[in-house]
Amino acid sequence: MPAVLILLLLLLVFVVVVLAKTVRIVPQARAGIVERFGKYKGSLPAGLNIVVPFIDKVRYMIDLREQVVSFPPQPVITEDNLVVSIDTVIYFQVTDPVSATYEIANYIQAVEQLTMTTLRNIVGGMDLEETLTSRDAINSRLRGVLDEATGRWGIRVNRVELKGIDPPPSIKDSMEKQMRADRDKRAAILTAEGQRQSAILTAEGAKQSAILNAEGDRESQILRAQADRESKILVAQGEGQAIQTVFQAIHDGQPDQSLLAYQYLQMMPKIAEGDANKVWIVPSEIGKALEGLGSTMTELSGIPKDAEPRVRVDMGSSEPNVPDPADPTLSSTHAAVQEAIAEAKGAAVGRDEPKAPPEAPAGHQPPPPPAPGDHAPPAPGAGAPPAPGEGAPPAP
Numbered sequence: 001m002p003a004v005l006i007l008l009l010l011l012l013v014f015v016v017v018v019l020a021k022t023v024r025i026v027p028q029a030r031a032g033i034v035e036r037f038g039k040y041k042g043s044l045p046a047g048l049n050i051v052v053p054f055i056d057k058v059r060y061m062i063d064l065r066e067q068v069v070s071f072p073p074q075p076v077i078t079e080d081n082l083v084v085s086i087d088t089v090i091y092f093q094v095t096d097p098v099s100a101t102y103e104i105a106n107y108i109q110a111v112e113q114l115t116m117t118t119l120r121n122i123v124g125g126m127d128l129e130e131t132l133t134s135r136d137a138i139n140s141r142l143r144g145v146l147d148e149a150t151g152r153w154g155i156r157v158n159r160v161e162l163k164g165i166d167p168p169p170s171i172k173d174s175m176e177k178q179m180r181a182d183r184d185k186r187a188a189i190l191t192a193e194g195q196r197q198s199a200i201l202t203a204e205g206a207k208q209s210a211i212l213n214a215e216g217d218r219e220s221q222i223l224r225a226q227a228d229r230e231s232k233i234l235v236a237q238g239e240g241q242a243i244q245t246v247f248q249a250i251h252d253g254q255p256d257q258s259l260l261a262y263q264y265l266q267m268m269p270k271i272a273e274g275d276a277n278k279v280w281i282v283p284s285e286i287g288k289a290l291e292g293l294g295s296t297m298t299e300l301s302g303i304p305k306d307a308e309p310r311v312r313v314d315m316g317s318s319e320p321n322v323p324d325p326a327d328p329t330l331s332s333t334h335a336a337v338q339e340a341i342a343e344a345k346g347a348a349v350g351r352d353e354p355k356a357p358p359e360a361p362a363g364h365q366p367p368p369p370p371a372p373g374d375h376a377p378p379a380p381g382a383g384a385p386p387a388p389g390e391g392a393p394p395a396p
Contacts, residue, residue, distance in 0.1 A: 012279065030064060031061070031097040032062075033097060035056070036056050043098065059101075067092055068090060069092070074119070076124070077120070078123055086119060086166075088115055088160060088232060089156045092155050099152065102374050110150075114150070118145045332359065
């Protein structure tokens with residue numbers, strides 16, 4: 001009985017071993033390499049597979065997924081004889097499990113060594129600066145060489161990346177100094193450019209300010225000159241009208257020698273006025289003036305007997321003749337001047353209104369009538385004007 005039980009147990013164990021050797025389960029994205037008596041028999045796909053037990057053997061299980069392998073930093077000499085450490089990352093995928101199994105013993109180690117040799121070959125033709133700035137070019141060239149070399153191994157290199165390029169510490173220090181100097185240079189350039197722009201803007205502002213000030217000064221000078229011109233014109237016209245008025249009054253009054261002598265005697269005290277007058281010189285004409293004043297009842301030398309009407313002087317218009325300004329910007333100034341003239345004319349009209357003659361003081365005797373044979377002076381403007389070519393008699 002125990003022997004039968006042992007046989008049953010052995011048979012059960014044998015059946016389990018046979019089933020284990022016959023049924024093989026391959027995971028997804030993997031491939032099994034089957035050998036029969038040491039020779040390649042076939043590849044097992046993913047899923048449940050049955051092989052001949054004790055004859056067929058699954059020798060390798062190949063991963064068909066894309067794999068990432070990072071290699072440690074390797075020293076590489078550049079063209080300018082500088083040693084830099086470069087570590088790389090390879091992204092590859094097994095496309096042919098049979099070739100990856102039988103064409104090369106260890107495809108990962110092979111890819112690593114091929115990467116190092118190819119990287120030394122590529123970087124050896126570049127200087128340090130080009131190596132640091134040409135990562136994309138190095139990646140492209142390295143991928144092309146690896147993809148071409150690993151194609152017969154059943155491997156496809158999808159991507160190659162350089163994780164880091166580390167130059168020596170002395171070179172790092174020099175690069176930092178160079179970078180700092182370059183940044184200082186750019187900062188100085190930007191500062192100078194800012195100062196230049198500021199100076200340009202300041203100069204433009206000063207220029208515009210000077211132009212505006214000059215235009216303001218020009219307009220103010222023009223206005224002042226125009227005002228002075230019109231003021232001088234008005235003063236000159238006023239003086240001219242005053243002279244014409246006095247001249248006309250003298251001609252209308254027809255003064256005689258007695259009036260002139262009386263006016264001369266009235267001016268004598270004014271000549272003697274003043275604290276600085278220590279010596280008073282009596283002019284020689286005072287005798288003649290006194291003689292003329294004492295002989296008012298007789299004929300005076302130089303006074304015509306028959307006084308004829310004098311020709312009145314044409315005084316012209318009393319309105320000021322101010323030329324129109326040529327500059328339209330002075331219209332406001334002319335308006336102010338015209339208003340001032342109108343106010344002056346209004347005040348003059350108020351002063352020129354006729355007033356009642358003053359009463360003669362008590363005891364005043366009217367002037368005696370003219371003697372027979374003497375001609376009374378005609379009223380102003382009376383009588384016919386003299387014939388053409390005849391002038392008024394000369395004034396005494």
